[in-house]
Every structure is written in structure tokens, then in C-alpha cells.
Amino acid sequence: MSAACKKLINTVEQCVDENLEGLVAVNPGLQLLEGLRVVVRTDVGPNVVGAGKVSLLSGGGSGHEPAHAGYVGPGMLTAAVAGSVFASPPPYSILAGIKAVSAPGSAGVLLIIKNYTGDRLNFGMSAERAKTQLGVKVEMVVVGEDCALTSSDKTAGRRGLCGTLFIHKICGALSDEGKSLEEIVTVAKDAASKMGTIGLSLTPCSIPGSGPSFHIADDEMELGLGVHGEAGVKRTKLVSAKEAVKMMIDHMTNSSNCTHLPVKEGDRVACMINNLGGTSMLELNIIAKEAIELLERRGVLVERAYCGTYITSLEMAGISITLLHLDDTLRRCLDAPTTAPAWPHPLLPPGTLTRQTPVRMPRENIQAQVTKTGPKMATIGSAEASLIFDCLKLAGERLVAAESQLNELDRESGDGDCGSTMARGAQGILTSLGSKDSPNLPVSCPGDLALTLASAAEDTMGGSSGGLYSLFFTAASASLQTKVSPDAYCEALKAGIQTMMKYGGAEPGDRTMLDPLHSASQAWSVALSSHTPLEAFRLAVEAAEKSAEETAKMKAQAGRASYVSADHLKNPDPGARAVAVWFRAVLEALSS
Template identity: 60%
Template sequence: MSHSQQSKKLVNSVDKCVDECLAGLVTVNPGLGLLSGHRVVVRTDIHDVIKSGKVTLLSGGGSGHEPAHAGYVGRGMLSAAVAGAVFTSPPPHSIQSAIRAIGKDNPAGVLLIVKNYTGDRLNFGLAAERAKAEGIKVDMVVVGEDCALTSTDKTAGRRGLCGTVLIHKIAGGLAEQGLCLEDIVKQVKAASHKMGTIGLSLSPCSVPGMGPSFQLGADEIELGLGIHGEAGVTRLKLVSAKEVVQIMLDHMLNPQNNTHLLVRKGDSVCCVVNNLGGTSVLELNIIANEAVMYLENRGILVDRLYCGTFMTSLEMAGISITLLILDETLKTCLDADTSAPAWPHPLLPSGVKDRKTPSHMTCSEPASGVVSTEKSFHTISKEEASQLYDIISHVTQSLISSESRLNELDTEAGDGDCGTTLARGAHAIRDQLGRHIVCPYTLALALAVLVETDMGGTSGALYSLFLTSAAECLKTSTTPEAWSEALKQGIHAIMKYGGAEPGDRTMLDPLHAASSVLSHELSQQTPAVEAFRRAVQAADKSAQDTVAMTAHAGRASYVGKDRLTKPDAGAIAVVTWMKAILEKLT
């Protein structure tokens, strides 16, 4: 296969990738060790475990499902895990060596936890029989909780998926309690029959050295696929997260589905939202929230909820959802402490074990745009208030009208949203602005809150800083000199917290140019409107001059100078609203 057909992977070699993966795991977790000559991860304190008289646990399977299964080796979970090549069942001799490592001289016995795949059943079964012949006490539980299959025809059976990890945790909890092998097997088998998993993929995975395992269109998703890229039950068009969760859980809980999970209203369940490898945390959290809302709307109690990367299919973008019907014993096992590095620890309120979906927390902040008026600040006349209202309205309209032009300028140096960001803030101001403007100080603070919350991002923070600092100069006066000082103080705040200086090719350049000219002209007794006209002209020239400047701040500083052929979008935005002010002053 040519390199162009292979998927990119950060490996040293295809042949050694599994061994080097396991070496990395034990390097990160020195409480784990590798069994010499085998792909077997064992607890380094295994001899102490055997001496304690407790049942030891072994699981494993093909690699490519990390952190399963070696990531679940630790106190309270597995005693050892054996790995095969990528998507390939481990050989019986390695499984047998793992059984010996945790079962020799252990009268309590060894439990093998095996996913329901033909290769795993055969290889683990053969190793178990050989171990028994050596006098080691061994039993095996096969987990197959896949709810994808709808056919009643004879098949290889339900596949073992992410629910297997819950069986690791339950068996580990029971073993730590000191239960005998027979009782652990009985309880684990009962738990596996109260569990279901359904998977969904957005993209394929690829075995190292090979191309994608299957093809999905850009707008397609596959429901019910396995963890090796094997086909699912149906292919669908991409829909929202809410609809995806509904499709998955409707299928899992549908009595017409031959492999459905029977969950009744009032049942207590554990829900696991699992990353198949290439799904972002952002998406996982959205799916987890939607899953809880779906289940709670059906009257199902989600008493345990886990969200993260449990059992993957290499880099496949997709998720699986697992449900386990709980009783008190299973809750205790899930809550029991473990040192296994891959088991998650959701943050619960202090002293609380049963999770509850939280309502939104409240805070004591005033509503957006509300500013205290307990003190007496400078107020303006109705005529001045009307002019100020017209100015702000015209500024918002100018920014909204300039959205496309500013986005186009920003595409060259940023992410192309400068115009949209400013327009969003302008819309918010226009919607909230009332004609009864009395105090410019409180108005400036209210505008600062609006741009901070509705505009957002860096621009929102900068303009909020600007307005908050400028407001202080308007507490006692609104003379031209007070407005000039407000402009100066706003600029100082941007420089202090934003890190930019004049000449860095940012919105600061026209602001600084305008402030310098305005301050000088007012000191020379130039009429206020004329002084501001000259300030706007200086700002316009400074904004155009940013074409030749080297960017030292903002996103543009990461872009090569030869690509910056247009004025800075933020600087042009400043000139846009300054010109809008001037138009209403004349």
C-alpha cells in the first residue's frame, strides 16, 4: 500500500506499535509492570494480592481499544491484562502466562473476563483449560451486551463492547470485598444480563499501516457498529446531538429489537457515554447531557453517570452509550475505590454518592446591563440625552452594516469574524438601548456589560475594558475635556491588560492617534466638533497605515507579514464607529 493510502499515525513502526504502547503505559504508571516476553500488563504488587487470598482478575483482547484493557489494571479492578496485535485476539500462550502470573499459588482462583468475539472466546478458553490442567483454579465470564442486532437468525451473538469495562469494575469491587470465585461469577453474569450498549460512528478508523476500515459520506453516520469498524445495522444522515441520542436509545430500549435492554420507569441505571477514539470532549459532554435528559424524561433514574474515553476503536470519531440497571450491590462496586489509571472519578458534592442532575446555580449579580445608581453622578439634559441616543443608534447601525466588509478584512489575519462579533454587540446594544438616558457614567458601565456578555471573545473583553475605564471620567462631568480624558483612560486600560502598544497593528493604533489629536486640539481651544473631526481624520490615516505595520499583537502576529496586505479589521472598525459619531455631531 502506498503512503498516500495509509492513514497518518505517530508510530515508530507498525510491527512494534503495540509493544511500545504498553511500554509507555507502564512508564507513566510505575505501579504496573510488563511480563517478560509477553504483551501482558500486571500489577507490580501482585504477590501481595495473591497472599491476601483474594480472587484475581484477567481480561484483554486485541489492541486499538485503549485504555481498555490494560488501563483498568489496578487495585479494585483487574490484576492483569493481556494484549494482542491491533484488533487481533491475544495468543493462548500469552493468556496462559498471564493466568500463571496472577493464579499460581492462589487458591482463591482467577476470573477471566472476555468480550464476546469468537477469537477471544477460543483463545481465552484454551488458555483457561490449560491452566486448569496445571492445577490453577480458573473460571471465565463472556460479556456480550451489544443492543445493535435486530435479527433472530443465528449469529456469533451479541458483541462485547464498552459495558465490559463496567464488569471489570464490578468484579474488582466484589474481589476486594473477599467474595469467592463462584459468587463473583454468579453476580457478574447477572449484571451482564442487565446491561446494554449501542454505538454510533461519524467516521472510520484505520489500523496502523492501512487505510480506513470503511467509508462514510460527509453527511452520514452509522448506527450499531462494533469496536473494530465492522458494519452497523443502518446508515443515517447526520443529525443533531439530541436526535442522535434519541435514535440510539430508542433502538436500545425498543421491545421490537431482539437484543433490546428492558428498562422500566423508576429503574435506577448507570449510564456510560464512551468516546470511540476521535470524538472531542465538547461533543461528549453534550451527548452526556442529552442522554440524561432523554432517560429522565422517560422516568428512568440516572444514579451513576460516566463520560469519557473507556473503550475505543483507534481514532474512530463516534460514541457508544451503555446502560446498566443498578441495585445496591452494583452501586457499591461502582463507587468502590480503585487505583486503575483509566477509571474516571466524577466530581460529586461532598458526602453525596447518588448523583442528581443539577439545576442551574444562581448568583447574586445584578441583571445584565443594570448598574447601581445609589450614588449621585453627573446627569445630562433631555437635549443632550436625545443626541447621545441618536449617536449610539447610528454607531450600532454602522457596525451592523459593516459586518461583511470587516469579516473580509479579518479573514486575512484572523478567523474572519471581526465584523460578526461587533455586529452581535451592536445588535445587543440597539435592543437594550432606551431613550431615557440620564447618566453617561452608568450608561458606559451598562454598555460595558452588554459588549462583554453579548459580543464576547477578545473584542468583547477589550471594548468592555475600554468602556469601564472610560466611565470613571464621566462621573462628574461630560465636557469635551472629560470625553477626551475618558478616551485616554480607555486606551490605557487596553494597553495595560491587552498587551498591545501603538504601532502593533491593532485597534489601538487609530484610538491612540485620535486621542492624541483630540487632546492637543482641545488644549489649543479648537471647537469641540472640529477637534473631533481632526481626531477622526488622524484615526482614519492610522488605520490605513496598519497595512505597512508588522503585527506584534493579536492573531495577526502569528501570520506572515507578506500575507497581511489589507488594513487591520479591528482598526477599521474603530474608524467606522468614530465616523458614525462625527456624522451625528455635525
């Protein structure tokens, strides 16, 4: 079985039923009809319904989770009917769902479906049977808001996509308000006509037990794809998130397309960014940022925004963007309370109903609280400062050059980014270093320089390496406050090591960057009493390099490598090798 077809299921035949069983197990306010794929709220039934409110029923093929059953709950749907994967549910299940939410005295049942032939036929057939055989008052709203189609030729019509969820929410709120079936239908149809959705896919999906539904190259993406893998309107090369969002919204609002959604300056909209299944939250938030910024640049008021996984196509990597024109009624309905498990609840500022993209909090507001004036640091002469400049420059250049080598070592035990992390930090220092005649970093004040390097490690390196180097340089700066000498530098190294051990948890011998630092510290401390400062440092560097290479034979007992089998660790630790690289660079700069 190919990687694209892997599924954590028990059997293909039971995957839909077990999916629904899992949903109600997590949400015991929902229940399944015996022997059927129908999810119903536990607060409805023959003895409960009849309070004069309209019941709402939706459904469709499975594989789109959390739709449709995830939107069953107070304030939204009363029940949902599931079909097999990507297949409309059978009429007998739909009719059973209608019976389950109907009772004498109820205000009727509204069926909300997406514009697919199977759904229209099966839900329509069930609606007619419910009217004639059960005497139930039933209406149906068909949602088709897809903006992908460009041809005016006769087709099956616009597909129903993520915008259907807006209709679920609006109708649920109106039902809770006690509106009649006719009133709800009128508002729902009006809302359905004022929204649009456009999708974008990066990968196919695979139905359980089958292969990928289509093929798309690694460097391609498809615009306007349907949620079942139906072909889109065009296939293009992969572009950035910003370009992809512009492509999508431009297509959605292009007046030359027969299915476009008119959007102009001053319009009020709700925007929903939806994950088609395999898109990370990191990517979704970037898409949301780009979409909202683009709309706001065009003068559109984004009064509500939602971002998450709402209606999927199994594991398809891709997104959809839905826009709904708002008025006060629709916004009120979107804001109405619901406990349906899958409906999102964006956080608005306390006491306001207005959504505005927030401005950044000024850093001055917090700097006054955390900035303290430290002791005056010892300084050095221009010749020594020039040497430190050279050391920083060469060390940074060597770490940048070692990026690929360190990444390759890191693939053995981690995620292969140690070199990139070190290079990113080194490049940040090189960028801010300035010129030798007019340096931007405080090279004439080693204590201040150490604090500056600590901040650089935090800001540009990130991750555990950035944190450890920040601790190292912060602790080292304390030893350089009152004096600067070879002994002070050696003490600074010891202080940095002790702080790294205190907070990082590693000890010498654990196969980490601490090993070469500790070996260098010991060798340097001993050599300073009997050698020139430069020769003593040379011995320290040689000790660091030897220790870094010896990590290849050590058992990892700290860091990410400690989770990896010792059989897989054949090479030196990448963090230790990085220490050896910059130590050697410092020695060469001093020697020259």
C-alpha cells in the same frame, strides 16, 4: 498520506508495544511481561498473589485505548493482554497472563472479554489450557451488551462494547471484598444482562499504515457502528446533539428490537458517555447533559454518570452511551476505590452517595456581595440621548454587516472569528437597545451606558476582544461621572486606552485595535482646541481609519498575530478595522 491517516508513531510494527511501554512509564505501578504484550500490576507475582482473592484478566485488540490496560490496577483488573490493532491477542500471551496472576492458594482467575469471535476462541482456548496444564481455576464472562441489532436472524451475537468496563469495575470491587470466583461470576453475568450500549459515529478511523476503515459523508452519521468500524444499523443526516441522543436512547430502549434494554420510569441506572476517539470534551459534555436530561424527563433515576474517553476506536469521531440497571450491590461496586489509571472519578457532593443533577445557584446569593452603589452619574438632555441612541444603533448595524469581512481578515492571523465576535457583541446591544421613544439602555446617562456596554462586552462577545472592550468602557465611565461634554468624551477615550494598555499588554504600534484608538485620541485632543466638536470628531475618525489601514505594514508584537510570520500578514488587523467601522458609524449618526 491523507490527513485521515496521519499518526504520530515511529513504526507500524512497533506502535502497539511502544504504546504499552508509554503506559507503564507514566504508571510505574504497572509492568510489562518480558517479550509479551501483557500488562500486570507490580503488586502481584508468584510471592504475592495467594491472599485468597480472585485475579481478573481482560484484554483484546489494541486501538481501543485506554482499554484494556488502562483499567489494570488495585480495585479493577490484575492484568490485561493486548493484541495487534483490532486483533485478538494470541493464546500464548493470554496463557502467560494467566500464569502471571496465578499462584498456589489463589482464589482463581476470571477472564472478562467482549463478545467477538477471536476473543472467545483465544481466551477460551487459554482458559482450557490453564485448567488442564496448570491446574488453575479459571472462569470466563463474555460481555455482549450492544443494542444496535434489530434482526432476530442468527448472527455472531451482540458485540461487547463500553459496558465491559462496568464489569471490570464491579468484579474488581467484589474481588477486593474477598468474594469467591463463583460469586463474582454470578454477579458479573447478572450485571452484563442488565445493561446496553449504543454507538454513533461521525467519521471513520484508520488503522496505522492503512487508509480509512470506511467512508461517511461530511453531512452524515451512522447509528450502531461497532468499535472496529463494523457497519451500523442505519446512516442518517447529521443532526443536533439533542436529536442524536434521543435517536440513540430511543433505539436502545425500543422494545421491538431484539437487543433492546428495557428502561422505564423509576428505574435506577448508571450512565456512561464514551468518546470513540476523536470527539472533543466540549461535545461529550453536551451529550452527557442531553442524555441525563432525557432520562430524567422520563422518570429514570440516573444514580451514577460518567463522561470521558474510556474505550475508543483509534481516532474515530463518535460516541457511545451505556446504561446499566443498578441495585445497591452494583452501585457499591462502582463506588469502591480503585487506582486504575483510566477509571473516572465523578465529583459527588461531600457526605452524600446520591447523584442528582444540581439546581443552579441563585445569583442573588453572590450579587449582594459584589454589587456596590456607585456615585450618581451626570445626565444629558433628550436630544443628545436621541443622538447616542442613533450612534449605538448604526454602529451595531455596521459591525454586524462587517462580520464576513472581519472574519476574512482574521483568517490571516487568527482563527477567523473576529467578525463573528464583534457581530455577536453588536447584536447583543441591538437586541437590548429597545426603541428610540422608549430605550432599554441608559442613553441619557453616558457614564451608566459605558458600564452597561462593558457588561455587554463580557456577556455577549467573550474572548480577548470582549475583555478588552469591557476594560475600555469600564475605565471610560469614570470620566463621565460628573460631566458630559466633548472634552469629557475625549478624556473617556484616553482613560479607556490607558486601561487597555495596562491589562492587555499592547502599545501603540503593535498592530492591534489599540492603534486606531490611540490615533483617534491624539487627533481628537488636538482638534478640540481649534475646531467645532463635530469637526474635531471627524478628524479623529479619519485618523482612526488611516491608522487601521497602516496596521497592514506593522509588525505584530501583541495578540494572536504576534505568533504568525510577518510574511503572512498582508492586510490590516481585523480588530483595528472593526474600530474604524464603528468610529465611522458614530460620525455618520452624529452628522445626520
